[in-house]
Amino acid sequence: xxxxxxxxxxxxxxxxxxxxxxxxxxxxxxxxxxxxxxxxxxxxxxxxxxxxxxxxxxxxxxxxxxxxxxxxxxxxxxxxxxxxxxxxxxxxxxxxxxxxxxxxxxxxxxxxxxxxxxxxxxxxxxxxxxxxxxxxxxxxxxxxxxxxxxxxxxxxxxxxxxxxxxxxxxxxxxxxxxxxxxxxx
Amino acid sequence: xxxxxxxxxxxxxxxxxxxxxxxxxxxxxxxxxxxxxxxxxxxxxxxxxxxxxxxxxxxxxxxxxxxxxxxxxxxxxxxxxxxxxxxxxxxxxxxxxxxxxxxxxxxxxxxxxxxxxxxxxxxxxxxxxxxxxxxxxxxxxxxxxxxxxxxxxxxxxxxxxxxxxxxxxxxxxxxxxxxxxxxxxxxxxxxxxxxxxxxxxxxxxxxxxxxxx
Numbered sequence: 001x002x003x004x005x006x007x008x009x010x011x012x013x014x015x016x017x018x019x020x021x022x023x024x025x026x027x028x029x030x031x032x033x034x035x036x037x038x039x040x041x042x043x044x045x046x047x048x049x050x051x052x053x054x055x056x057x058x059x060x061x062x063x064x065x066x067x068x069x070x071x072x073x074x075x076x077x078x079x080x081x082x083x084x085x086x087x088x089x090x091x092x093x094x095x096x097x098x099x100x101x102x103x104x105x106x107x108x109x110x111x112x113x114x115x116x117x118x119x120x121x122x123x124x125x126x127x128x129x130x131x132x133x134x135x136x137x138x139x140x141x142x143x144x145x146x147x148x149x150x151x152x153x154x155x156x157x158x159x160x161x162x163x164x165x166x167x168x169x170x171x172x173x174x175x176x177x178x179x180x181x182x183x184x185x
Numbered sequence: 186x187x188x189x190x191x192x193x194x195x196x197x198x199x200x201x202x203x204x205x206x207x208x209x210x211x212x213x214x215x216x217x218x219x220x221x222x223x224x225x226x227x228x229x230x231x232x233x234x235x236x237x238x239x240x241x242x243x244x245x246x247x248x249x250x251x252x253x254x255x256x257x258x259x260x261x262x263x264x265x266x267x268x269x270x271x272x273x274x275x276x277x278x279x280x281x282x283x284x285x286x287x288x289x290x291x292x293x294x295x296x297x298x299x300x301x302x303x304x305x306x307x308x309x310x311x312x313x314x315x316x317x318x319x320x321x322x323x324x325x326x327x328x329x330x331x332x333x334x335x336x337x338x339x340x341x342x343x344x345x346x347x348x349x350x351x352x353x354x355x356x357x358x359x360x361x362x363x364x365x366x367x368x369x370x371x372x373x374x375x376x377x378x379x380x381x382x383x384x385x386x387x388x389x390x391x392x393x394x395x396x397x398x
Binding site: 059066095158172 | 232255
């Protein structure tokens with residue numbers, strides 16, 4: 001219940017923020033969010049700044065340049081864009097830190113199963129990929145050329161695809177053997 | 186190619202949700218009919234696969250690399266609608282678990298890459314496969330990625346029309362299509378080629394091992 005509420009409040013907040021255009025309001029909300037996040041603030045703020053840096057710097061600099069050349073003002077836009085994107089990213093990272101996604105989607109049994117299974121399978125696939133990468137590195141004496149790296153990437157993705165086919169069948173049989181589908185008509 | 190939160194006007198992203206909602210509903214019905222009891226495990230595994238595929242590096246000339254988008258591969262291996270659903274779930278997971286991408290723009294990203302990109306890839310592949318399968322896969326994936334990038338660029342490019350403040354400064358993304366089209370689509374003309382070649386390499390490996398794809 002707590003997680004569902006958290007998810008709902010965050011969704012409303014995120015949509016609401018995109019309707020706010022006054023930098024004063026956006027700045028106030030960002031300050032409040034930074035204060036409310038408590039001890040997690042420095043870590044979350046650093047992650048948020050890294051996440052938005054590339055796009056925001058490019059868009060801001062591009063706008064400053066084009067507006068300056070045209071002799072138009074640019075300050076308000078740059079402030080608004082950066083405050084809004086930073087606030088939204090900070091809130092999302094804060095949510096990611098506190099939300100138990102599996103509990104948040106407990107309103108739908110099927111969706112909950114998809115999320116649980118997907119999270120488990122992601123770990124399995126990531127392990128497989130790491131194994132492939134380490135094996136490739138251990139077999140390469142020097143820096144591999146483009147064709148070799150392409151072949152390796154192809155094999156990695158191919159192995160994932162095959163594993164996915166096998167895992168889907170295996171998980172389905174596991175669910176069937178535990179009676180997951182028995183209460184369906 | 187993802188659009189982050191905060192750059193797109195509500196009237197655009199809410200409109201995209203209005204378009205995506207029936208598409209998601211149709212996809213669930215279609216995939217459920219196809220997979221029956223296997224829907225949940227299939228969808229979960231495909232979602233995990235799509236999530237991890239985006240971490241496979243596409244080697245680029247000069248020793249650098251980019252990330253696989255993976256939608257073309259998913260669409261060619263499992264069909265357009267499973268790919269669309271799996272990719273949409275990946276966007277949700279990326280947003281809620283990693284804080285990457287954005288939830289407001291999820292529908293735009295899903296429609297551009299997950300649905301349009303996948304549909305173009307499969308359509309072109311079916312059209313050209315009888316002539317030359319490898320070329321069909323490469324061209325299909327290339328075109329799918331390029332069309333998706335073009336859509337993303339156009340969505341960004343219409344933002345200046347979505348409103349400005351009293352000083353005339355834009356409220357959202359400030360550049361029109363004259364800027365967004367070359368900046369977004371240009372690099373994808375090359376990245377998509379790498380993705381297309383890699384997709385064909387993967388499919389040929391899978392087909393050689395005779396695992397149904």
